[in-house]
Amino acid sequence: MNNELMFSSKTDMWATPQDFFDKLNEQYNFTLDVCATPENAKCNKFYTKDDDGLAQDWKGVCWMNPPYGRGIKHWIKKAYDESRKGAVVVCLIPSRTDTIYWHEYVMKGEITFIKGRLKFGDAKNAAPFP
Numbered sequence: 213m214n215n216e217l218m219f220s221s222k223t224d225m226w227a228t229p230q231d232f233f234d235k236l237n238e239q240y241n242f243t244l245d246v247c248a249t250p251e252n253a254k255c256n257k258f259y260t261k262d263d264d265g266l267a268q269d270w271k272g273v274c275w276m277n278p279p280y281g282r283g284i285k286h287w288i289k290k291a292y293d294e295s296r297k298g299a300v301v302v303c304l305i306p307s308r309t310d311t312i313y314w315h316e317y318v319m320k321g322e323i324t325f326i327k328g329r330l331k332f333g334d335a336k337n338a339a340p341f342p
């Protein structure tokens with residue numbers, strides 16, 4: 213992965229570190245990756261940009277590592293709405309506690325903070341955000 217691109221505002225895609233996902237998957241047994249590419253999907257069943265995960269029903273135990281740009285609020289709201297319908301949704305998102313979506317949706321769920329910062333994809337450096 214191009215680190216210069218990854219740590220710029222030119223991309224909002226941050227590939228989930230496999231070892232981090234594997235530990236969570238041991239606990240949750242994910243059945244659906246709601247926001248993936250064919251190259252980075254973490255589950256056998258997944259939605260790509262072409263599938264438009266925001267327009268789909270989410271069932272089972274869902275993994276969500278959404279694009280971290282301005283549209284993240286739509287993914288957070290969708291995760292909240294689908295959880296109210298019975299899906300279990302685990303989200304890997306930046307800790308942006310000053311945002312409206314954080315207070316309207318994230319605070320209504322269970323929150324686990326990660327100590328330190330993750331290294332996404334095959335990056336040599338940690339993410340520039342908590």
